Amino acid sequence: MHTESVAQWQHTHVFDQDKVRSGEKRSLVVIIITALMMVVEIAAGLLFGSMALFADGIHMGSHMVGLGITFGAYIYARRRARSQLFSFGTGKVNALAGYSSALFLIVIALYMGYESILRFINPVKIEYNQAILVAVIGLVVNGISMVILGEHGHTHGHEEEHEHQHEEEHGHPHEEEHGHHAHYHGADHNLKAAYLHVLTDAMTSVLAIVALLGAKYLKLTWMDPLMGVVGAILVVRWSIGLIRVTFKVLLDYQIPIEVQRKIVTSLESYKDTRVSDLHIWSIGPGIYSSAIGVVTKYPESPDTYKALIPKDTGVVHATMEVHMCMD
Structure with missing residues (x-):
């Protein structure tokens, strides 16, 4: 199945x-x-x-x-x-x-x-x-x-x-x-x-x-x-x-603030998207995993938001939570 x-x-x-x-x-x-x-x-x-x-x-x-x-x-x-x-x-x-x-x-x-x-x-x-x-x-x-x-x-x-x-x-x-x-x-x-x-x-x-x-x-x-x-x-x-x-x-310390901001800026530049949760940690030399939550009135596929993560940030694995804003 x-x-x-x-x-x-x-x-x-x-x-x-x-x-x-x-x-x-x-x-x-x-x-x-x-x-x-x-x-x-x-x-x-x-x-x-x-x-x-x-x-x-x-x-x-x-x-x-x-x-x-x-x-x-x-x-x-x-x-x-x-x-x-x-x-x-x-x-x-x-x-x-x-x-x-x-x-x-x-x-x-x-x-x-x-x-x-x-x-x-x-x-x-x-x-x-x-x-x-x-x-x-x-x-x-x-x-x-x-x-x-x-x-x-x-x-x-x-x-x-x-x-x-x-x-x-x-x-x-x-x-x-x-x-x-x-x-x-x-x-x-x-x-x-x-x-x-x-x-x-x-x-x-x-x-x-x-x-x-x-x-x-x-x-x-x-x-x-x-x-x-x-x-x-x-x-x-x-x-x-x-x-x-x-x-x-x-201990999964967060990546540098400038990289975090770059990712947040990219995500929030898409329509009315706002980042509600952000966790990014190192899993190897120069590569990172992430768990990100976004809020929007017009939710789309998680892949849509994953594609917005800049390639040069080193994020190779992303888990995306998409929440619909009811306001």
């Missing part, structure tokens, strides 16, 4: 999540490079007595695990993309991986800080020339990895948005976000997490080089553990920024 009619309204919720993403291939290459350099830096740090270099190696090792989370998330999302168990596909696996990687980074940063403080208390002899050489090599490797991952994975690690809310008569939320733009909306949070791992590696390599040079030529031996503490603080700060952004995606 109604088999043919029902079929024309049915659709998948894959949204291209079953395809191999460029970030998957790039993260695998970076994992291999990172693994090789990790072994070299840890061994050199222990051999030459440099806490900054050892911390850099441990940090790089932790990032290999973090990058493994990134790579694993890509594979999981792709292989489970067609599973009916996921209401809107596997796009949020991306944000979950980014969130998990950021938490892991904080744990590693705390360990770095702890080890550096211990080195303040119990300093050891450092083989400067060898340690500096390995640190420079580590920096070069991190630079190569950053290029491989691509600059669009870049993140400052802080949440660049300010907001306040107020309700208008229509009943749908109008949240104003101004100041800085929210760079993370519609982004590949998984790739950003991978880039953040490599970026912090590069940063600790720079700090290690500065500390070693200061200790060697200026006899400032305290710089080695100090740079370890500074590096740990920066890693925590960047990680918290990524956590805030991915946390919002996981």
Whole structure:
């Protein structure tokens, strides 16, 4: 009964999540490079007595695990993309991986800080020339990895948005976000997490080089553990920024106000249509699902109103409620 009619309204919720993403291939290459350099830096740090270099190696090792989370998330999302168990596909696996990687980074940063403080208390002899050489090599490797991952994975690690809310008569939320733009909306949070791992590696390599040079030529031996503490603080700060952004995606935080307004304006430009309810949330990098209610004296098919949603807003799934105004 109604088999043919029902079929024309049915659709998948894959949204291209079953395809191999460029970030998957790039993260695998970076994992291999990172693994090789990790072994070299840890061994050199222990051999030459440099806490900054050892911390850099441990940090790089932790990032290999973090990058493994990134790579694993890509594979999981792709292989489970067609599973009916996921209401809107596997796009949020991306944000979950980014969130998990950021938490892991904080744990590693705390360990770095702890080890550096211990080195303040119990300093050891450092083989400067060898340690500096390995640190420079580590920096070069991190630079190569950053290029491989691509600059669009870049993140400052802080949440660049300010907001306040107020309700208008229509009943749908109008949240104003101004100041800085929210760079993370519609982004590949998984790739950003991978880039953040490599970026912090590069940063600790720079700090290690500065500390070693200061200790060697200026006899400032305290710089080695100090740079370890500074590096740990920066890693925590960047990680918290990524956590805030991915946390919002996981909790179905509304998309930016300018996109909401664009959709509302388009809908309300049609005859006497007024938007009564508006919910739009991220279901993957750059794609959104929506539940929208409209009120009109002359109701038409839901498809009529769905067609009014601008294509460039990234809304790939829309549920439309059409209410007849009796006034």
